[in-house]
Amino acid sequence: MLGLGVAGVAAGPYLQRAQDAVAGKDPTGLTGLLPAGGGFRYYSVASSVPHRGPDDYTLTIDGLVERPANHRLDDLRAMPQRRLVRDVQCVTGWRVPATPFEGVPLAHLLDAAGVRPGAGAVRFGCFDGAYTESLTLEQARREDVLVALRLQDQPISHSHGGPVRLYVAPMYFYKSAKWLSSITVTDGVQPGYWEQYGYDVDAWVGRSNGRDDAPTV
Ligand SMILES: Nc1nc2c(c(=O)[nH]1)N[C@H]1C(S)=C(S)[C@@H](COP(=O)(O)O)O[C@H]1N2
Numbered sequence: 001m002l003g004l005g006v007a008g009v010a011a012g013p014y015l016q017r018a019q020d021a022v023a024g025k026d027p028t029g030l031t032g033l034l035p036a037g038g039g040f041r042y043y044s045v046a047s048s049v050p051h052r053g054p055d056d057y058t059l060t061i062d063g064l065v066e067r068p069a070n071h072r073l074d075d076l077r078a079m080p081q082r083r084l085v086r087d088v089q090c091v092t093g094w095r096v097p098a099t100p101f102e103g104v105p106l107a108h109l110l111d112a113a114g115v116r117p118g119a120g121a122v123r124f125g126c127f128d129g130a131y132t133e134s135l136t137l138e139q140a141r142r143e144d145v146l147v148a149l150r151l152q153d154q155p156i157s158h159s160h161g162g163p164v165r166l167y168v169a170p171m172y173f174y175k176s177a178k179w180l181s182s183i184t185v186t187d188g189v190q191p192g193y194w195e196q197y198g199y200d201v202d203a204w205v206g207r208s209n210g211r212d213d214a215p216t217v
């Protein structure tokens with residue numbers, strides 16, 4: 001526990017520098033600079049992102065599963081929903097307290113697809129065509145990981161990654177991939193977009209931020 005806390009503090013400045021370095025290459029020059037209201041900041045590594053809604057949104061589930069699927073927005077809305085109220089914490093320091101997210105538990109979608117024996121991880125793709133994330137299968141099955149349809153009790157807006165984004169409550173917000181379009185079950189973890197620039201693959205929000213939701217083992 002103590003080790004995790006110390007690692008979190010030590011990693012902070014390094015991660016900030018990593019993000020600054022990458023922001024310098026951002027074609028828009030806007031990444032991380034635009035306040036998005038309500039304490040959020042707007043982040044996108046892509047300069048423009050298409051809009052998708054009930055007529056043209058699909059979430060693909062594939063990879064090491066028995067029953068690959070394409071879910072439309074209405075399909076997702078008809079599934080069991082869970083609402084969580086937690087603090088949002090970006091690794092660069094900004095935080096939005098007590099933020100409601102609501103959506104389908106990722107574990108429900110994985111169970112519906114039937115994860116094959118031997119699978120170990122999940123990779124997430126986005127319809128911005130650029131961002132990726134991943135989780136171990138054990139992390140992905142946590143009850144506080146959602147395929148989110150609602151933020152602050154409203155449908156998720158385009159700028160917040162709507163109509164569907166991932167929400168990984170116990171981890172830094174970079175894990176919560178916006179504009180989610182695919183969930184691929186894989187053998188092992190493939191580091192996501194920011195993780196290739198030095199962010200932790202295991203992004204537990206640590207004690208240094210007043211929380212410690214990491215496993216105690
Ligand atoms: N597709 C996509 N998802 C993303 C990002 C991104 O650039 N593209 N940025 C991540 C980071 S670093 C943060 S802090 C949050 C920001 O979410 P917001 O724009 O809704 O505040 O989205 C995360 N998910």
Ligand SMILES: [Mo]
Nearest residue numbers: 090091173174
């Ligand atoms: Mo972030």
